[in-house]
Structure formats: structure tokens, C-alpha cells
Amino acid sequence: MAKRYLLGNEAIAHAAVEASADFVSGYPGTPSSEVIDILRVQEERPLYVEWSVNEKVAFENALAAAWCGLRSLVTMKHVGLNVAADPLMTSGYTGVTGGFVIMCADDPFAHSSQNEQDTRFYARFAHLPCLDPATVQEAHDMVIDAFALSEELGLPVIFRPTTRVCHSKSDVVIGEAGKDSRKGNFPRDPKRFVLIPANARPLHKALDEKLPKVTKTLAGRGYNRFERKGKTAIIAGGIGATYVQEILPDGISFGKIGAYPVDWGALGDFVKGHRKILVIEEGEPIIEELVRQVAGGIPVSGKLDGVVPAEGELSISAVSAILEGQGIIPKGAGTPGPVPNVPMRPPIMCAGCMHRPTFFAIKKVWRDAVYPSDIGCYTLGLQLGVVDTTICMGSAPSLASGINHSGDPREVVATIGDSTFLHSGIPGLLNAVYNGADMTLIILDNRTTAMTGHQPNPVSGTTAGGEVKAPVSLEAICRACGVSFVETVSPYDLPSMIEVMKAAKAQKGVRVLIAKQPCVITARRAGVKRVSYSVDRDACTVCGTCIRFGCPAIEMIDDRAAINELCSGCGVCAQICPSGAIGPKEKEAKEAKP
Amino acid sequence: MTGSFDLLIVGTGGQGVILASNVIGEACIIEGREVKAAETHGMAQRGGSVECHVRIDGRFGPLIPPGNADLLMAFELIEALRYRHYLKPGGRLVANRLVQVPTSVYMQKLEAPTEAKIVGQLADLAPCVLDADTKATEAGSPLTQNMVMVGAGSLAIPLERQSLEEAIRRSVPKKTIEMNLRAFQLGREAAGECR
Numbered sequence: 192m193a194k195r196y197l198l199g200n201e202a203i204a205h206a207a208v209e210a211s212a213d214f215v216s217g218y219p220g221t222p223s224s225e226v227i228d229i230l231r232v233q234e235e236r237p238l239y240v241e242w243s244v245n246e247k248v249a250f251e252n253a254l255a256a257a258w259c260g261l262r263s264l265v266t267m268k269h270v271g272l273n274v275a276a277d278p279l280m281t282s283g284y285t286g287v288t289g290g291f292v293i294m295c296a297d298d299p300f301a302h303s304s305q306n307e308q309d310t311r312f313y314a315r316f317a318h319l320p321c322l323d324p325a326t327v328q329e330a331h332d333m334v335i336d337a338f339a340l341s342e343e344l345g346l347p348v349i350f351r352p353t354t355r356v357c358h359s360k361s362d363v364v365i366g367e368a369g370k371d372s373r374k375g376n377f378p379r380d381p382k383r384f385v386l387i388p389a390n391a392r393p394l395h396k397a398l399d400e401k402l403p404k405v406t407k408t409l410a411g412r413g414y415n416r417f418e419r420k421g422k423t424a425i426i427a428g429g430i431g432a433t434y435v436q437e438i439l440p441d442g443i444s445f446g447k448i449g450a451y452p453v454d455w456g457a458l459g460d461f462v463k464g465h466r467k468i469l470v471i472e473e474g475e476p477i478i479e480e481l482v483r484q485v486a487g488g489i490p491v492s493g494k495l496d497g498v499v500p501a502e503g504e505l506s507i508s509a510v511s512a513i514l515e516g517q518g519i520i521p522k523g524a525g526t527p528g529p530v531p532n533v534p535m536r537p538p539i540m541c542a543g544c545m546h547r548p549t550f551f552a553i554k555k556v557w558r559d560a561v562y563p564s565d566i567g568c569y570t571l572g573l574q575l576g577v578v579d580t581t582i583c584m585g586s587a588p589s590l591a592s593g594i595n596h597s598g599d600p601r602e603v604v605a606t607i608g609d610s611t612f613l614h615s616g617i618p619g620l621l622n623a624v625y626n627g628a629d630m631t632l633i634i635l636d637n638r639t640t641a642m643t644g645h646q647p648n649p650v651s652g653t654t655a656g657g658e659v660k661a662p663v664s665l666e667a668i669c670r671a672c673g674v675s676f677v678e679t680v681s682p683y684d685l686p687s688m689i690e691v692m693k694a695a696k697a698q699k700g701v702r703v704l705i706a707k708q709p710c711v712i713t714a715r716r717a718g719v720k721r722v723s724y725s726v727d728r729d730a731c732t733v734c735g736t737c738i739r740f741g742c743p744a745i746e747m748i749d750d751r752a753a754i755n756e757l758c759s760g761c762g763v764c765a766q767i768c769p770s771g772a773i774g775p776k777e778k779e780a781k782e783a784k785p
Numbered sequence: 786m787t788g789s790f791d792l793l794i795v796g797t798g799g800q801g802v803i804l805a806s807n808v809i810g811e812a813c814i815i816e817g818r819e820v821k822a823a824e825t826h827g828m829a830q831r832g833g834s835v836e837c838h839v840r841i842d843g844r845f846g847p848l849i850p851p852g853n854a855d856l857l858m859a860f861e862l863i864e865a866l867r868y869r870h871y872l873k874p875g876g877r878l879v880a881n882r883l884v885q886v887p888t889s890v891y892m893q894k895l896e897a898p899t900e901a902k903i904v905g906q907l908a909d910l911a912p913c914v915l916d917a918d919t920k921a922t923e924a925g926s927p928l929t930q931n932m933v934m935v936g937a938g939s940l941a942i943p944l945e946r947q948s949l950e951e952a953i954r955r956s957v958p959k960k961t962i963e964m965n966l967r968a969f970q971l972g973r974e975a976a977g978e979c980r
Contacts, residue, residue: 194814194817196813355848359822360847362818436845508851511850526850530867533866537889539831539887574889741892743832746891
């Protein structure tokens with residue numbers, strides 16, 4: 192036992208090590224990514240780790256390992272479970288032998304997501320148990336228990352932390368690395384693993400018959416606790432429970448829900464005798480609906496009557512306001528608001544990012560096209576007016592063909608990153624070719640999964656474990672999908688890229704252009720050094736071209752453009768400056784030459 | 786209400802805000818105290834505004850409510866302005882005098898805020914404004930400006946100096962320990978002159 196200061200995801204990763212996990216797979220997604228990033232470099236325990244190509248693939252890999260008796264963990268963000276929903280929905284039918292924990296991190300307030308969906312619904316949908324931690328310590332302890340629970344019940348267990356648990360830090364008591372290890376042995380059993388209708392029907396019944404045992408087992412774990420103190424009760428779940436505990440006054444009963452399904456009997460006994468119940472939870476009103484079902488005539492407040500905000504995330508301020516509104520705590524002085532008109536500082540593509548010149552060139556060549564895009568750093572192309580859609584991973588090629596087939600007369604130019612293309616963009620491209628779409632797809636190939644923290648993918652040349660692999664060829668994949676126009680070009684060579692785009696524009700059918708340049712962050716880490724650039728103040732005509740380019744290395748100083756120390760030396764600004772006022776710094780250039 | 790010392794550290798992506806908060810958290814572990822913290826991760830780090838909440842002796846949630854922070858450590862002045870409402874009445878502001886104008890200000894041809902103007906907007910807080918970049922360069926590298934800021938904040942943080950120094954040793958790369966400790970010392974001295 193030791194006390195450490197850990198990020199929620201570090202504590203979760205360490206818990207997997209303590210629980211003797213043998214097999215870990217996942218696809219990166221904020222706020223879940225650090226778990227595998229830590230497990231792939233930890234040295235306390237040997238285990239199999241992979242970054243899979245997408246969440247469905249990750250899920251199936253880990254499920255198979257759990258069938259074979261291994262303790263398995265799969266990690267993803269909430270929307271990743273949509274991709275993995277197909278195997279998820281039947282995984283309860285087959286059950287597991289080794290402990291199987293599905294870590295699916297929810298993101299209330301959509302800090303880095305396209306929606307705010309609630310994974311507790313999936314648990315109910317798939318008839319699986321779900322653990323919902325309120326603190327970093329509880330997250331750690333729940334993961335260890337989740338493996339045991341999974342083996343005890345013979346079912347996958349969903350573990351659902353939220354952003355404020357994954358990306359919080361806390362003092363955490365951790366234990367030693369687990370010493371057990373297992374070797375896989377697939378227990379051939381067609382009645383269990385071959386889900387033809389004749390097998391699916393009895394397996395569905397068997398799963399339903401397990402549910403009372405699941406509920407009873409969870410009730411014995413103490414994750415759902417009830418303390419009776421007065422006539423008003425607050426029932427809360429997840430991190431909402433932590434916020435409530437911080438400001439809970441004496442004389443108010445408190446129920447904390449951390450495990451699903453909830454035992455109706457225990458909940459009903461607690462609710463009885465109260466005059467008023469308030470339910471506080473992030474996400475959907477899942478606890479609230481249960482409480483309403485057992486409350487009889489006792490008034491219940493929560494999201495459904497508008498007392499608790501239906502969307503977004505909670506905070507101590509938000510919970511204070513709710514409790515004040517309900518007369519549970521006295522009215523405070525109110526929360527001070529921010530100073531108005533402070534300039535926004537949104538995230539921005541890095542100086543030297545390959546996406547910026549690519550978007551610049553797209554705008555030059557296709558002035559009035561429709562620009563479907565996808566999920567990655569390049570979604571920031573929104574700021575440059577070259578991102579018209581972002582809905583889910585891998586959607587750009589299929590949205591492009593759909594828009595084209597809709598009869599919209601404009602050209603369609605879609606963008607997608609390397610990792611996103613491999614994740615689920617390939618079927619959309621194949622489909623577009625097969626069904627005769629007329630469109631251009633630009634693959635923004637920076638050789639890594641950049642936005643989530645530079646996880647390797649099949650084009651990166653290494654695996655999660657650091658093993659060197661021949662990168663897959665995006666060109667070969669596109670050709671195999673039936674695309675005849677496939678060209679690769681460096682975004683740092685703007686004139687060539689524009690020429691290739693013009694050539695693509697002149698063609699019909701599906702055209703693919705691969706804009707290829709390593710991510711500027713990974714390049715810097717790998718020791719790539721380029722001569723930085725500067726502006727000749729006398730030659731600058733203040734035309735604004737480089738400023739509109741939007742590079743954070745370019746600023747205005749004393750009414751002239753200037754280049755700051757963020758410059759990575761990509762040289763693209765020198766290629767766009769109409770008066771030739773930008774060039775490599777002479778001093779550095781001289782030193783760089785032999 | 787819960788007796789925690791609430792510290793908000795703000796800056797921009799790449800300034801080492803998270804490492805600074807790690808040092809504070811580690812120092813709490815060294816002193817056997819509870820601590821809760823929350824960080825900005827993911828895409829927001831791409832040059833965006835970064836905030837780290839640290840609650841020393843915190844037992845519950847990691848987020849500091851606005852109007853509750855005992856200390857605001859701002860690595861950049863626009864960020865100091867953005868988050869000043871988190872300070873409680875009488876709370877202390879320690880700020881780096883740097884102004885990083887967001888690229889969007891230039892792109893949209895907005896008026897770029899100046900150091901003098903922002904310091905004026907913060908004057909009622911009687912802030913301690915120091916030049917972390919110069920101090921960090923003096924310590925050995927501009928990259929140690931985060932430890933200059935920890936040093937500057939340390940006078941107001943209820944943690945022992947020795948614990949913070951040990952936390953720095955544990956948190957930074959081995960080769961840079963001496964440099965970072967120097968930066969911490971220089972920041973501490975600079976803030977001492979503020980009083």
C-alpha cells in the first residue's frame with residue numbers, strides 16, 4: 192500500500208495492474224486515452240497491450256481474450272461504445288470466463304466530444320452491470336472489484352468514469368502489482384459462442400435470469416449507500432454525489448448510487464418516510480426515473496421537472512444553486528461572473544501544422560465547394576472555413592458521397608485524418624467508389640493519432656508496445672477500394688500541392704489526395720530542426736495574407752507582421768507572402784549550412 | 786466551507802501549467818495531506834487557455850467554485866483577467882507579466898490588449914506581477930518559468946518550502962533538478978519583493 196498523487200486515469204491503469212489484468216485493448220478518445228498510454232509503458236507487470244484500429248475491433252479482441260480465460264480490459268470514450276455496440280449487445284449472452292471490464296469514459300459538457308450520451312443507458316440496454324465512480328479513489332477501487340465481479344457473475348462489467356474523474360488528480364491509496372497470470376484456452380462451446388437463433392433465444396433467457404443475482408451481488412458491494420437523517424433526501428450518482436457531499440447540511444438524508452442495476456427494494460425502503468426527494472446526477476435522469484418508480488406519492492425533483500439542468504456537467508456552484516433553490520441550504524452571495532470582453536483563446540492548430548497549408552490550398556483550388564470533415568486536430572479547420580460537417584468518426588467519405596448523390600451541384604471535397612480513415616473511413620470510401628460518387632477525399636496523413644496524445648496507428652510504424660512495424664500504405668488501401676486517382680504530396684510544398692489539387696479537380700469520380708507530413712509535435716520530439724523564418728519589415732506591405740493564414744507564430748508588432756519563437760520552419764508563410772517579405776533567418780541558415 | 790486551500794493555476798497550452806500543479810500535489814503527498822485537482826486535457830492544450838484547479842486539504846470535488854480561490858497563479862496576463870473572478874475577496878493574485886495575444890485577435894483585427902491595460906484591470910487585486918521569463922532564463926532555461934511561478938506562489942501556499950523543493954526533485958527530469966530549484970528560489974525572491 193502506498194499513497195500517491197495520481198491522475199484518475201493513472202489510478203485506473205494502476206488498478207488494472209493490481210488486478211492482474213492480462214490483456215488490454217482500446218482506441219484513443221478523450222477522456223479515456225491515458226489508461227492505455229500508461230499501461231503500455233509501465234514495467235510493474237507484463238501484459239498484452241494494443242491500440243486497436245477502432246473500438247469495435249478493440250472490444251472483440253478483449254472479449255475473445257476474456258472468453259479464453261484472461262482478465263481483459265477494453266478502453267474507449269462514450270461515443271466509441273456506439274462503434275462497439277454490436278458486440279456489446281450480445282456479449283452478455285455469451286458471458287465471459289476471465290474478468291472483462293469495459294471502461295467507457297463519459298464526457299458531460301462535451302469538453303472534447305460531439306455529444307453528451309450516457310453510458311449507463313448502454314448498461315441497461317445490454318443487461319450488464321455498470322459501476323459509476325464518484326472520486327478517483329473509488330475509480331481505482333472499483334476497477335479492481337470490477338474484474339472480480341465479472342468473474343463472479345460471468346458477465347462483462349461496464350465501468351463508466353466521467354471527465355472529472357478521469358482528468359482529476361487526487362491522493363490515492365494504491366496496492367502492489369498483481370502476480371497472477373493466465374494463458375488463454377478457448378473453451379469450444381457452439382451453444383454459447385455461435386449465436387444462431389436457436390442458441391440466441393435460450394441465452395437471452397439465461398441472461399435475464401441472472402439479473403436478480405447481479406442486483407443482489409451489487410447490493411452487497413456497498414456502492415449504493417443510504418443514510419437517513421431527516422425528512423428531505425438527496426440521492427446522487429457519480430461525481431454529482433461528491434459535489435453534494437461537500438455542501439450537504441446536517442439533517443438531510445443522503446443516498447449515493449455507484450452501481451447499476453439498483454436494488455429497487457433498498458431504494459424503496461430508503462425513500463419511504465421522506466417528504467421530499469431531490470435527485471442529482473449528470474447525464475440522463477436514470478436514477479431519477481428509478482426513484483420516481485418507487486416513490487409513490489412522495490414528491491421527487493430532478494431533471495424531469497427542471498430543477499436540475501438536463502444538459503451539461505455539474506459543479507459545486509451548480510449543485511449549490513440547486514440546493515439553494517430547493518431551500519435545502521441558505522441563499523449564498525451568488526457566484527461572481529467573469530470580466531466581460533476578455534479575448535477568447537480557443538485551441539488552434541500548431542505553428543507548422545500540416546493541416547493549415549492543406550486547408551489553405553483547398554480554399555484556393557475549390558472556392559465554393561462543400562467540405563465534409565471528420566474528427567481530429569483538423570476539425571480546427573472550422574476556423575478557416577473549410578470544415579462543414581463533423582458528426583462521428585469516419586463519416587467524412589460517406590457524408591461526401593451522400594451530399595454528392597443528393598443533387599447539390601457544388602463539388603464535394605472531404606477531409607479525414609489517417610487514424611480516422613483507418614478507424615472507419617475505409618468503408619465509406621469503398622462505398623463511394625462502388626456507387627459512383629463524384630468527389631474528392633483528402634487524407635490528412637500526419638502519421639499519428641495526434642489529437643488524443645500521439646498514439647501510434649497502423650501508418651505510424653510502431654505498435655502500442657513499441658514494436659517496429661512496416662507502416663501500411665494508404666495509397667494501396669485507396670487503390671484497393673477502386674480509386675484510380677491517388678496522389679501523395681507534402682503540404683509544406685504549397686505550389687506542388689495546389690497543382691495536384693487542380694489535377695484532381697479536373698477529373699471525375701472519386702479522387703484521393705494524401706497530404707502527408709509528420710505531425711509537427713512528433714517531428715520536434717524526434718529531433719527534426721528547421722531554420723526558422725522572419726519578416727523583412729521594409730518589404731512587408733501589411734497586406735494581411737500571412738495574418739489571415741492564422742499561424743500562431745505570426746503576429747502584428749508595431750503595425751507590421753512579425754514571426755515569433757513558435758516558428759517551426761515549415762516555410763509555408765514564405766510561399767504565400769505576395770511581396771516576398773518572409774524568408775529563412777539568415778543567421779540560422781548560415782549556421783545550418785556546412 | 787470544507788477548509789481546503791484553493792489554488793487556481795492558469796496559462797496557455799505549452800507553458801507547463803500541469804507540471805506546476807503536479808509539484809503542488811506531490812508536496813501535499815509528502816506532507817501527508819489530502820489534495821484534489823482538476824486539469825484541462827486533450828485538444829484544449831493546442832495553444833488554448835489552460836486551467837488547473839488544486840485544492841490543498843481537499844476532501845471532495847476537484848473543481849474550485851468561482852469566488853472561492855485563495856490564490857490565483859497566472860502564467861499569462863490575459864488568462865489572469867479571464868479567471869480573476871475565481872478569487873475570493875482578499876484572495877491573492879501572482880501573475881507573470883507576459884501577454885500572449887491570441888492569434889484570432891490578429892485574424893479578426895481586434896484591438897490587442899497591452900500589459901499596461903491588463904495590469905490596470907487587475908490593480909484592485911494588488912497583484913504580484915513578475916517577469917517569469919527573465920527569472921527562468923537567469924535560472925538556466927526559459928522552460929523553467931513554471932517553477933519560477935511555483936516559487937512566487939509558494940509564499941502564499943500553506944506548504945513547507947522543503948516539501949515543495951522535494952516535490953520538484955521528484956517531478957522534473959533528473960538533469961534539470963538544479964535548474965528548476967534555482968528557478969523556484971528566484972521566483973520566491975521575486976514575490977518576496979512584492980510584499
